[in-house]
Amino acid sequence: MGRDSGLNRRSYLTALGAGSSAALAGCTGFLGGGSSEDTVTIGSDIPYRPFEYETEDGDLVGFDVDIAQAVFEEQMELTPEFTDTSFDTIISSLNNGNFRVIMSAMTINDTRAERVDFSDPYFTAYQTIVVLNDSDITAKEDLRGRTVGVQKGTTGAGAADALKEEFDGELTIRRYDQIPAAFDALINNQVVAVINDNTVNAEFVEQNGNVRFVEGEGAAAEEGENAPPYLTLTVEEYGIAFRQDDDEFRQQVNDALAAIREDGTYDEIYSEYFSG
């Protein structure tokens, strides 16, 4: 997701979480041995529909989960294992050795790239605005002086901050721990709009008949891309994040990503989760 990392400047604690030993399997081993050679532990902030979330039966599913399956299990013959972690400390957790990689709908950006290395992009996302069906908001400018909801530490929050600057401070931003709380706030009349990734917003719009996208041309159209119908504040690409000393593994993952794009697996997974 387009979440803007909240990270400790230093990996102050070397404490390793329960999932860490598996995360280190096959790693350089300087933080200790791994229990299983062929497991790759993936840090992810769950739930974040439709990228990673649990079904009512408790099964972990989602776009990231299926991509991980295709890349790690089918291409690289490793067993992917997801570890739930909080997004605002996810990069520190990676660098502390709590898991091997991050797959959490994470947008590639420069600040993050200072602390982690990214794979090739495996997804393109846009920051979008959802409002209630009967809302009077039809354009970005209508948000001036209103209250919007975002998830803490996300690029959606970053887009809201940028918008606030554009409006000379005339925007109130409510920052929620997780995106469902921001959606609840929209339904419960606490915010007039939620700014978040298009895919997650699209799923929300589809699941809930009371909300809609704000439409119009935005960043995607400006960049001449194959622009979606809704208003886009920014264009972002998602990547898998690695520790900076993990280049060889990263290269293998890039090859695997290319392979699943080639053999159609990627498109299959994509169309399973996203209609557009």
Added chain:
Amino acid sequence: MAETRQRERREPAPEPFLNDRRLKYIGLTASVVFTLVVVGFLGLILYTQVNVDRFVNIIHPQFINAFFVVLQIVVISSVLSVIGGVLVGLGRISETLPTRGIAKGYIEFFRGTPLLFQLIVIYSGIPAFWPPGQFPIENFSIPAAIIGLTLNHSAYIGEAIRGGVEAVPDGQMEAARSLGMSYAQAMQEVVLPQAWRNALAAIGNDQVILVKDTSLLSVLAVPEIISTVQNINSATFDIWTPILWAAILYLAITIPLGKFVRYLEARADPAGGRDR
């Protein structure tokens, strides 16, 4: 006589290792070592982790605003929870069964479920009764915070009041009643003033906890102190600079509050606090 003689014949017991003098010096050494470690750690944080420019920069408006939001919530919830707590406490010691039972149920529920749970019920649960976008209170996060803290802490204060009343000897009530006072009069004039004094320490303790409980309000997107730490950390990757402010601001509320409670205790003490 025989006993005395026997005692005289005994060897003087070997002095135990932990005599009073040793205990004194062990205590002193431990506290000095502890202080040195803390001071050293603080120095390390200040010297290596805290960015002085940023420290000055973030106090206004972020932390000042957060501080006053917290202060406002604390003052209102404090007053309401003491009022509520006295009512709950009186219900708890009532001689009428339904009143006592209901007060007991109230206490069991609000002490038996986490405050975080109660906050989520109020903030996300209650507005769900309205159709989407129809919930009438627009800035519900602060009212929800005050309601949650008040309901929760009324239960604890109710228990403190009950303890205070039970510590007043039965004779006080009996004597007052035998003078012809009604139950209400006896409570008001004789028992409660003494019970209040007994309960003050526990109530004061609870109010300090109430201040710290405001950290949970970050879940309701209340722009309080912890959220401010997270936002600054997320934007700057610097954790210690905002943490330092958070520590200062929490203590700036809890330490004067503690002093105030001790002042009230001294004032309520018939000895005028001289024996303390």
